[in-house]
Amino acid sequence: MNAAAETQTRPAWQIVALRELSVKARDKNFLMSLVVTLLLVAGTFGVQIWLSGKTPTSSIAVVTQKNAAGLSGSSLVDAAEKAAKADHDKVEYTSVSASSPADARDAVKSGRADLALLPTSGGWTLVGDKDVDADVKKFVTSAAAEQTLAANAKAQGVDLAELSSGARVTDERLDPGSVNAGLGKLVTFVFAFLFYFVAFIFGMPIAQSVVEEKQSRIVEILASAVPLKHLLAGKVIGNAVLALAQVTLLVGVALIGLSQTRWSTLIGTVASASGWFVVFFLAGFLVVACMFAVAGALASRSEDVQTTAQPVTMLVVVVLMLGMMLTGTALKVASFVPVVSTVAMPARVITGDAAWWEPLVALVIAGVAAVAITRVATRLYSRSVMQTGGRLSYKEAFKLQA
Structure with missing residues (x-):
């Protein structure tokens, strides 16, 4: 046809x-x-894929001096990184050694470190140049509270596991695919x-x-x-x-x-x-x-x-x-x-x-x-x-x- x-x-x-x-x-x-x-x-x-593939990093200057509870800045940074990874998966916090609080502040000012974590009589101070990263502050605060509680409980002869028994909160989704x-x-x-x-x-x-x-x-x-x-x-x-x-x-x-x-x-x-x-x-x-x-x-x-x-x-x-x-x-x-x-x-x-x-x-x-x-x-x-x-x-x- x-x-x-x-x-x-x-x-x-x-x-x-x-x-x-x-x-x-x-x-x-x-x-x-x-x-x-x-x-x-x-x-x-x-x-979105490129941003999600990047690993957020923060360098934190710490000193060898411990705070009133006997905790070191480097151990607190490690604990904060562990908590952040549990929440964000991809994150990296690194400790930068400083000889003194003044040296730590200078590291932040010069750009050698993003933040400085300094011990005080009442706990810790997180020092930033123009601002303090909210996520870092959240996880450092959480780690500091957990470590301080553990140290104080040990000093008082209290079992931390028994002290925190019943305080754990988990979540359950009835429709995990929604x-x-x-x-x-x-x-x-x-x-x-x-x-x-x-x-x-x-x-x-x-x-x-x-x-x-x-x-x-x-x-x-x-x-x-x-x-x-x-x-x-x-x-x-x-x-x-x-x-x-x-x-x-x-x-x-x-x-x-x-x-x-x-x-x-x-x-x-x-x-x-x-x-x-x-x-x-x-x-x-x-x-x-x-x-x-x-x-x-x-x-x-x-x-x-x-x-x-x-x-x-x-x-x-x-x-x-x-x-x-x-x-x-x-x-x-x-x-x-x-x-x-x-x-x-x-x-x-x-x-x-x-x-x-x-x-x-x-x-x-x-x-x-x-x-x-x-x-x-x-x-x-x-x-x-x-x-x-x-x-x-x-x-x-x-x-x-x-």
């Missing part, structure tokens, strides 16, 4: 969709923005911003394309060869395929980056939520894309699009804001609201708040709503795109005869 015959047997919407894909694939601005976005995502995780609140909020923000970003990147060009075809009357020529509903379907599907591919690519790169960070143990939960986001994104984007196409059809010139697109613009902004702000019952309700569920339901999945069946129910609701809104949008588009007398309102478009 030759190319001409194959084109004749292919549905019109497929031809339009393939043209949309072809035009975007050759658009240097689109390709450049995609590459830059991917590099930004990869670079962000690259910096995501902490901070990371959950961060991932939810990424989902919300990604929907916002991609919706405008692909949605607004649909509106501009429609109004340009209408303004130049090209749509009248197209309408004689292609049913208007096929023209709309091709535009929406073509851009939806590209948008879905871009989102999937960005999510994939982000998951690869996440797997190399300290949150790698949570990759399964984040991947599950990301998978749901991609699916919900498709349903939400179809609604938004159709609404952008209607906005273009209502306009009579490119300058009108900003006005006719206000309802869909507000919808996208609402999804962004609600996805970041809602919590508790409000978030649970929003996760079943079409379009808003694009962000709200994955946000609940990542925190473990959603039962296994809830995303499925929300997806069915989103799918049904997408079909219904698409049908309404198709009627509005078909009635408005051939009207060249001026900008139409949504109310006027509904009153037009098909």
Whole structure:
């Protein structure tokens, strides 16, 4: 079968969709923005991986003189390092010998040491140049308290183990695979911003394309060869395929980056939520894309699009804001609201708040709503795109005869 015959047997919407894909694939601005976005995502995780791979080091000047409890500075530095490693894993504290307190202070001033640990009658003094590292101070203070307690208990003939019996506190997580609140909020923000970003990147060009075809009357020529509903379907599907591919690519790169960070143990939960986001994104984007196409059809010139697109613009902004702000019952309700569920339901999945069946129910609701809104949008588009007398309102478009 030759190319001409194959084109004749292919549905019109497929031809339009393939043209949309072809035009975007050759658009240097689109390709450049995609590459830059991917590099930004990869670079962000690259910096995180590089920083996490570095070992924080602190050099602490100490003197041979012991404090009132008979403890030495070098032993305290070693104990502080041990406590810090138990908390941070990668950390290194080194002792720098000084002949006197004045020499230790001079070591800090000259840069030979980051800090100086000096004994006093009441304990210890941690000396810094312009500031004292809060983490070092925390672990030195903890180690000093522990060592002093042990020394004083020994001096009083008290068994430290018996003295501290019952004081140990441990933690237990009922769901060790769940995501902490901070990371959950961060991932939810990424989902919300990604929907916002991609919706405008692909949605607004649909509106501009429609109004340009209408303004130049090209749509009248197209309408004689292609049913208007096929023209709309091709535009929406073509851009939806590209948008879905871009989102999937960005999510994939982000998951690869996440797997190399300290949150790698949570990759399964984040991947599950990301998978749901991609699916919900498709349903939400179809609604938004159709609404952008209607906005273009209502306009009579490119300058009108900003006005006719206000309802869909507000919808996208609402999804962004609600996805970041809602919590508790409000978030649970929003996760079943079409379009808003694009962000709200994955946000609940990542925190473990959603039962296994809830995303499925929300997806069915989103799918049904997408079909219904698409049908309404198709009627509005078909009635408005051939009207060249001026900008139409949504109310006027509904009153037009098909």
